[in-house]
Amino acid sequence: MEEHEATFEIESKADAHAVERLLERLYDSLREESRTVRSETGDSTEMLEQFRALLDSARQPRSGTLRVVLEQRDDSFEGRR
Numbered sequence: 001m002e003e004h005e006a007t008f009e010i011e012s013k014a015d016a017h018a019v020e021r022l023l024e025r026l027y028d029s030l031r032e033e034s035r036t037v038r039s040e041t042g043d044s045t046e047m048l049e050q051f052r053a054l055l056d057s058a059r060q061p062r063s064g065t066l067r068v069v070l071e072q073r074d075d076s077f078e079g080r081r
Contacts, residue, residue: 001071008066016061023055 010016030051034044 001073003072004070006068008068010062010064010066013061016058016063019066020055020058020061023051023058027051027055 008015008019010019027048030044031048034048
């Protein structure tokens with residue numbers, strides 16, 4: 001499994017606002033995908049709830065750290081439904 005990580009330090013209101021906008025766009029994209037592709041499956045509902053909690057937290061501008069981790073598996077999407 002390959003892993004990529006990025007860490008963003010939130011040190012100002014501008015940083016906090018940028019993180020909020022980033023999470024809003026990500027949440028909107030995930031919500032749209034769950035409507036069109038995943039048909040509101042149980043796992044997509046749970047994922048949206050988790051991202052909604054992140055977004056709600058980001059709406060309270062405070063200092064902190066946002067860490068993003070991408071774990072890539074060796075298998076491909078070909079042959080998957």
